[in-house]
Amino acid sequence: GENVEQHPSTLSVQEGDSAVIKCTYSDSASNYFPWYKQELGKGPQLIIDIRSNVGEKKDQRIAVTLNKTAKHFSLHITETQPEDSAVYFCAASTNTGRRALTFGSGTRLQVQP
Amino acid sequence: DGGITQSPKYLFRKEGQNVTLSCEQNLNHDAMYWYRQDPGQGLRLIYYSQIVNDFQKGDIAEGYSVSREKKESFPLTVTSAQKNPTAFYLCASWTGGNVRNGYTFGSGTRLTVV
DSSP states (O other): OOOEEEEOSEEEEETTSOEEEEEEEOOTTOOEEEEEEEOTTSOOEEEEEEETTOSEEEETTEEEEEETTTTEEEEEEOSOOGGGOEEEEEEEBOSSTTOOOEEOOOEEEEEEO | OOOEEEEOSEEEEOTTOOEEEEEEEOSOOSEEEEEEEOTTSOEEEEEEEEETTEEEEOSSOTTEEEOOSBTTBOOEEEOTTOSOOOEEEEEEEEOSSOGGGOOEEOOOEEEEEO
């Protein structure tokens, strides 16, 4: 089955700096890659996603890049703010079979004011 | 507003007891999922259901059971056979068909064995 690895496990940045979180996946059939933000005690919230036919997608301060050949994708947050502090998860899925998301282990982002 | 409701928010279980976690959605989604989250780890799939009256085991189904009698409801029972049930449990749903539409998650149930 699919295996998703996520790095780093913790990331501390100064307010206004950029943050980058990287994930790799194992199943070449995966074609959907969402990113979730989880605040303490809450369920994950989808923040951005990308499909396999797209190399990059941007939404205001958040961007995601995908390299299908290398099987890795990354989340980029620019101009970080204290409210960006949370745990971020990457995930991967196919459109066949059980079509369930396989998640990375998470990155705890701390934005220092 | 449409969404997923999980209850209770906190649940305490004694050794040897079965407990049931509720998950209800009013999004008219076909597929529903249960995930388990342990501290410092990602979400692991317990069970999923892509249609009413049908469900499949995920990666860590041992010690858990589910039912899907109604489209809106997908309860999870943590049985006494689950040896380490203390965790944060998340229910999710999506429209079915193409997973690119993304999951919607509930707010979770934190289960603690006392």
